[in-house]
Amino acid sequence: MDHNNPISPPKLALKLIEWFCPDRLQEAIIGDLCEQYEINLDRHSKTWSKILFTYNVIRFFRYGILSRKAKRQHSNSTAMFKNYFKTSIRNLVKQKFYLLLNVLGLSIGISAFLICYLHLGYELSYDKQSEHSDNIYRLVTGDVNSGNGWVKVSAPMAPKLMEVIPEIERFARFESVTYNPYITVAYEDVIFSENKFYMADPAFLDMFSLPLVRGQRNTVLSDLNSVIISESMAEKYFGYQDPMGKKIRIDDKMDFIVTGVFSDIPINTHYDFDFLISFENLERVLPNTSLTANWGQFNYFTYLQLSEQSEAEQVVKKIQSTELNIGSNRTFDLANINIQALADVHFVENQGNIKPAYDFNYIYIYSAIAIGILFISFINFVNLTIANSSKRLKEVGIRQVVGALKAQLIIQFIIESLIVALFSVLVALAFCQFVFIPSINDLLNSQISFDFADPLLSVVITGLLLIISLSAGGYVAYFIITSKPVNILKGSAQSGKKGGLFKNILLGLQLTISTTLILSSLFIYQQLNFMNGKDLGFEKEGVLNVFLNNETMQQKGDVIAARLEQISGVTAVSGSDFVPGSPNWNNQVWWEGQEEAVTMPLITVHPKFIQTMGLELVEGNLDQIEESKKTQIVLNQKALEYIGWNSGLGKAFSPFGKSSGLRVDGVVKDYNFKSLHFEIEPCVLVLRSEKNYNQLSIKVQSSNLRATVDEMEAGFKEIIPDMPFEFTFVDDSLAQLYASEQRTSKIVATLTIVAILLASLGLYALLSFTLKEKTRELAIRKVLGVKSKQILWLLTRNYITVFAVASVIAVPLTYSMMNNWLDNFGYRIDLSPTTFIITISGILILISSIALIKTIHSGKINPTDALRHD
Amino acid sequence: MKGNYLGEFEELVMLTCALLKDEAYGINIVEQINEKTGRKVNLSAVHVTLYRLEDKGMVCSVMGGATAQRGGRRKRIFQLTNLGINLLKEAKANRESFWTLIPELKT
Numbered sequence: 001m002d003h004n005n006p007i008s009p010p011k012l013a014l015k016l017i018e019w020f021c022p023d024r025l026q027e028a029i030i031g032d033l034c035e036q037y038e039i040n041l042d043r044h045s046k047t048w049s050k051i052l053f054t055y056n057v058i059r060f061f062r063y064g065i066l067s068r069k070a071k072r073q074h075s076n077s078t079a080m081f082k083n084y085f086k087t088s089i090r091n092l093v094k095q096k097f098y099l100l101l102n103v104l105g106l107s108i109g110i111s112a113f114l115i116c117y118l119h120l121g122y123e124l125s126y127d128k129q130s131e132h133s134d135n136i137y138r139l140v141t142g143d144v145n146s147g148n149g150w151v152k153v154s155a156p157m158a159p160k161l162m163e164v165i166p167e168i169e170r171f172a173r174f175e176s177v178t179y180n181p182y183i184t185v186a187y188e189d190v191i192f193s194e195n196k197f198y199m200a201d202p203a204f205l206d207m208f209s210l211p212l213v214r215g216q217r218n219t220v221l222s223d224l225n226s227v228i229i230s231e232s233m234a235e236k237y238f239g240y241q242d243p244m245g246k247k248i249r250i251d252d253k254m255d256f257i258v259t260g261v262f263s264d265i266p267i268n269t270h271y272d273f274d275f276l277i278s279f280e281n282l283e284r285v286l287p288n289t290s291l292t293a294n295w296g297q298f299n300y301f302t303y304l305q306l307s308e309q310s311e312a313e314q315v316v317k318k319i320q321s322t323e324l325n326i327g328s329n330r331t332f333d334l335a336n337i338n339i340q341a342l343a344d345v346h347f348v349e350n351q352g353n354i355k356p357a358y359d360f361n362y363i364y365i366y367s368a369i370a371i372g373i374l375f376i377s378f379i380n381f382v383n384l385t386i387a388n389s390s391k392r393l394k395e396v397g398i399r400q401v402v403g404a405l406k407a408q409l410i411i412q413f414i415i416e417s418l419i420v421a422l423f424s425v426l427v428a429l430a431f432c433q434f435v436f437i438p439s440i441n442d443l444l445n446s447q448i449s450f451d452f453a454d455p456l457l458s459v460v461i462t463g464l465l466l467i468i469s470l471s472a473g474g475y476v477a478y479f480i481i482t483s484k485p486v487n488i489l490k491g492s493a494q495s496g497k498k499g500g501l502f503k504n505i506l507l508g509l510q511l512t513i514s515t516t517l518i519l520s521s522l523f524i525y526q527q528l529n530f531m532n533g534k535d536l537g538f539e540k541e542g543v544l545n546v547f548l549n550n551e552t553m554q555q556k557g558d559v560i561a562a563r564l565e566q567i568s569g570v571t572a573v574s575g576s577d578f579v580p581g582s583p584n585w586n587n588q589v590w591w592e593g594q595e596e597a598v599t600m601p602l603i604t605v606h607p608k609f610i611q612t613m614g615l616e617l618v619e620g621n622l623d624q625i626e627e628s629k630k631t632q633i634v635l636n637q638k639a640l641e642y643i644g645w646n647s648g649l650g651k652a653f654s655p656f657g658k659s660s661g662l663r664v665d666g667v668v669k670d671y672n673f674k675s676l677h678f679e680i681e682p683c684v685l686v687l688r689s690e691k692n693y694n695q696l697s698i699k700v701q702s703s704n705l706r707a708t709v710d711e712m713e714a715g716f717k718e719i720i721p722d723m724p725f726e727f728t729f730v731d732d733s734l735a736q737l738y739a740s741e742q743r744t745s746k747i748v749a750t751l752t753i754v755a756i757l758l759a760s761l762g763l764y765a766l767l768s769f770t771l772k773e774k775t776r777e778l779a780i781r782k783v784l785g786v787k788s789k790q791i792l793w794l795l796t797r798n799y800i801t802v803f804a805v806a807s808v809i810a811v812p813l814t815y816s817m818m819n820n821w822l823d824n825f826g827y828r829i830d831l832s833p834t835t836f837i838i839t840i841s842g843i844l845i846l847i848s849s850i851a852l853i854k855t856i857h858s859g860k861i862n863p864t865d866a867l868r869h870d
Numbered sequence: 871m872k873g874n875y876l877g878e879f880e881e882l883v884m885l886t887c888a889l890l891k892d893e894a895y896g897i898n899i900v901e902q903i904n905e906k907t908g909r910k911v912n913l914s915a916v917h918v919t920l921y922r923l924e925d926k927g928m929v930c931s932v933m934g935g936a937t938a939q940r941g942g943r944r945k946r947i948f949q950l951t952n953l954g955i956n957l958l959k960e961a962k963a964n965r966e967s968f969w970t971l972i973p974e975l976k977t
Contacts, residue, residue: 033913
């Protein structure tokens, strides 16, 4: 055999044994194997020798050999783990500022995510309190699923349907006891106006599993005169007294006995009430109603509970094909009646709902923003850690020299990230518990809270921890290892320049999100401001509405008005049914030469209303109108325009039948009687001096308001001493119309601040990072005499380019989004280019100033320190 | 001490080590056993046994010099320790004491 040119053993088998054989034993074993191979070559053919070699290698794959490898490593690692933990903690504590930035950033991201999770869970928890919730449906009409439905039906419908459709196990009807916004409730001399006084069939209690604190569920409402009240009402009216058996008086004319107390209705239900009486009282409390007739009066929420095994579709078919004989040979058509599952009620906006529905799009928007914020804070965390890691290069280098494996280094950084992440989660939980959850609950009127018994929450938190620590630690370790820390010991360290494009994309993403948010919140703010300042065509300042919440008060309305007018600070008093933005009464109207009836909104008010609200009369005589005792008609200009008259005065016009003989007595300038979401429509004011209005509109002088209001209350009490004096300012009521916009504005503003904070943090991290990378470059430049202005440009050049790209994306994005949103309003601002320019320049200044801070900082570095190692 | 007994194969390997002196390394031991007893043993079995004996302190090993053979890799040379030698002797004596008591088998 020629030893100088040996036929080498199979490479694959060699690789294999090198892989599994412990390093310590490898040399001797492979040597022996090779020697045997050479012996075999003499004895056998080449191929056979190779096969034998491979066979022998495989024979070494046995416990006696492998266990030697495992044992050695294991004992090593446990000791190492302790060491990692110790060095990690030391490192973190040594750099408190970085730790603070990291924990702050991460915890904000985690908080955003958790809040979003809780919010989603809360919205999905609506109407889940009942044990029957899967089988409850409500009767509706119209296209409910697309949001064009009406969610109430008539009173006799459900009992009739139950007779003919066996799947219906029971039904419950539900409705407020008054047409007015409020009703008075009195106990002895305590009297309040209440707006959550309802009546329901007794089955309602069991269907919705209403938790009763006092009384028996199946008997509390069996008596007509029974009322059950919420715990907070029991405290409000009876204090520490036992509420059971107490007598309360509603509307100053009907008495009810308290027979039960229930826990306050949680917010996550589609209904809300404080008082409940039996539905059998319907005819007694609401005039012109009937429990058995009036099939067309679609005024009552009606819930059906279907049997477990029934199918909703079948029931719908049965309902729609039911022919009802409603007496005197008339039939009632049910073809348009549908049912809506309880689970859908909260998510589809329909007319008649007690609470506004939740638009599910918000979930997508909030989730996207929350995940975006989490992602940004996570990227910041990674960048900050990497920026800070050059200090660790020596440590890592020494570890590698001493023999640390790559896997061990990765584990070390994962442990370090895990510690930071764990800390951030704790801070985030505290943030949520004490800051975010209370404010979110306040803002969105919800009751979210941490439920640590919820297994999913633990899974979410653990998952976040794992994802953050594994990916951040892994990425940082990858970055450090690929920058070859061993070299730093040789004196030629150069941190890697990997992922420059990736970093720029992430930065661009951050800047795009932040810019979009800043711009959006500015435009939302501008629109809200615009609506506040818009001339509505009537005076909203200094007008207040005093409520007359029961018949006694309404009958005395004129007397009260006369008394209040004598007060010096009061300019005018007028009865009205007008509440800004509340649904208007639509009526069919006719006019001269118009045969077909047209529907127009009708507002019934006292003649003095024109003066009180400061409406501007363009036709007609104000004195004459105020003197007149007849029913008078005043149109707005839009109505005139709609009809096509140049002048309306004296023309025949009637909202009460074709030939009522009424004529137009005046025309007023257009005024916004609805919210500014809607453009002004044709509108008819019906002036009647003889009517019991449910509120008085009062114009007061703005000076000495407090005293005027006190005087008004005194005057009011003179006439009806035992009734509550309650009022609101019209501008407050108007602000209510924009509550949802105010909310959106607050949420977006908060998110904007968070995004700006995080983006600044991210920019700071990236700049530190760049500075680290360029330390030597800058040092050499400084030695050669570069100015700090040039250094600034050197540092910011990249970011300004990225920001330019981000703006190019953010501006059109914001433009289309905001245009879309503004289209919801009949009166809207234009998106001014100035705002865009100012905002973009502002961000540019922010970027430059962060860079400036860093530049000044870097200016202090002594070039010799940076270059010493070379 | 528990475990200070020699298995049959262990004894064989140790005896071979003693025989080969400075040349007692893996493949040589395999060849030697084959030559002396006709038994075909696998290299891996010998190695595992040697490492086990080393753990027990019956043999010790040193790395020998590199040779042109084996691709320049060094050999691991195994030597008996005093403990190993004593145990071998003890084992032999034990057996002898049995053999003296059963002379009929000697023929």
